Amino acid sequence: MVRSGCSVPNDETRSRAKKVLRGLKRAYPDAECALHHDGPFQLLAATILSAQCTDERVNMVTPALFEKFPTAETLAKGRIRDIERIVKSTGFFRAKAKSLKGMAQGLVADHGGEFPRDVEDLIKLPGVGRKTANVVLGVCYGIASGVVVDTHVKRISNLLGLTTEGNPEKIERDLMGLLPKKEWIAYSHRIIHHGRKICIARRPQCPECPLLRCCERVGLPPLES
Secondary structure (H helix, E strand, O other): OOOOOOOOOOHHHHHHHHHHHHHHHHHOOOOOOOOOOOOHHHHHHHHHHOOOOOHHHHHHHHHHHHHHOOOHHHHHHOOHHHHHHHHHHHOOHHHHHHHHHHHHHHHHHHHOOOOOOOHHHHOOOOOOOHHHHHHHHHHHHOOOOOOOOOHHHHHHHHHOOOOOOOOHHHHHHHHHHHOOHHHHHHHHHHHHHHHHHOOOOOOOOHHHOOOHHHOOOOOOOOOOO
16 A cells, blocks of 8 residues: 655646646557566466566567466466576576466465456565555556556656655655546656657657656756756
């Protein structure tokens, strides 16, 4: 559960947030989850693998993973070394294999193999935090359980002046208090897309940015005139 006690945004921040939402919608109307999946179980597994790894690499690995382990039941019974071999190229493969197997075992033992639609139930599964739970519930069920905060959302939300926090849970808390709930899912998809295409870490393409007029550019040097 995200703790209460978020700072109350002022009128200027609320106005900027509205401009950001409009700009994102115009620039990236069709932004969506980049992880390939067929249903919530596959997306949950793919999101676990995406930690410290690119979506492109995960999408190269998951076809073999789901061919061998197509269901939570088969993954729960899988041998750790077989899972490790398949996911090795995603990095931190031993921890990820353990989380995948534990997640599948939890789904089978605690939920009869069915997928829970509650964030608090999901985060009890091994390897599943708020970000992962929010991704799956938002993408697969349209449930706005919170705001997905990945590295792009963390960095760009600070640049835009929508939060001053560095902790993902506190950033999520601030964004949930600032953005309309109906925008929570789309905001994350669009910011992530924006971070990959324009607001790139270390080399942001500010002159091309659709959000330039409403961006505080916190921590960036002034633009040359």
